[in-house]
Amino acid sequence: MDSKSNRALYLQVEADIRNDIMQKKYLPGEKLPTETEMCKIYNVSKITIRKAFELLTKNGLVERSRGRGTFVKLNKEKVSLGATQGFNQFLEKTGHSIKNNILSTKLTKADPFLAEKLQIQLEAPVINIQRLMWDDEVPIATDSFFAAAENYPGLLDEINSFGSLYDLLEKKYKVTAYRSKIEFSGIIAKPELADLLHCYTGDPLFVLDKLSYTKNDEVIHFSTSTIRCDRVNYVINVSGQGKINGIELG
CATH class of the missing domain: 1.10.10.10 (Winged helix-like DNA-binding domain superfamily/Winged helix DNA-binding domain)
Structure with missing residues (x-):
């Protein structure tokens, strides 16, 4: 000085x-x-x-x-809860630097829960990809992705730390998300998850369960994301015509 x-x-x-x-x-x-x-x-x-x-x-x-x-101070990004695009795609479009750490990739078998979500037979092969998602060099979310293996041959060989899963599905498999169904809840960070997300034990976290569909109403994937509340605000747009984010209610 x-x-x-x-x-x-x-x-x-x-x-x-x-x-x-x-x-x-x-x-x-x-x-x-x-x-x-x-x-x-x-x-x-x-x-x-x-x-x-x-x-x-x-x-x-x-x-x-x-x-x-x-x-x-963290600048919280506003994300539309009804967006069909992936989390990475949304943040990249708003000027953020995005990367993913692939925590694990594996083939598993559909239990009753996944069979119902993915609309496949019990014990059918399922792709599971677990990622840690980073926003501007800060870990922001974990994501566990599930999809019917027969729909995406070779997907586990294609996934990498920088690309968007949605972009990969569109480019390689010609699959585009038309609509999504999202269930929204919350938890507090336990020690292992807090270490992974660089937050404190007991901090609040969003949990999003998401089902994405094609225009023909075929299931693309099911995913569960756990997201730091201090980095993101979720926005729901409600119109006077009884629509949320453009979707008619009732």
């Missing part, structure tokens, strides 16, 4: 931290160094750091949590 500058030290510190946030040195949701650590980094007093943090908070760049620390 420049002690000879006409700018107050806390303003210089605030500007430097703000620049680090903009340059992605500190990522959305990441905890900043403590006040004591910042004092050592900038060689200033705690009062100076505290005033810098207060200004960053006022400007909406960070948020402070008693007992937990100061975190780079």
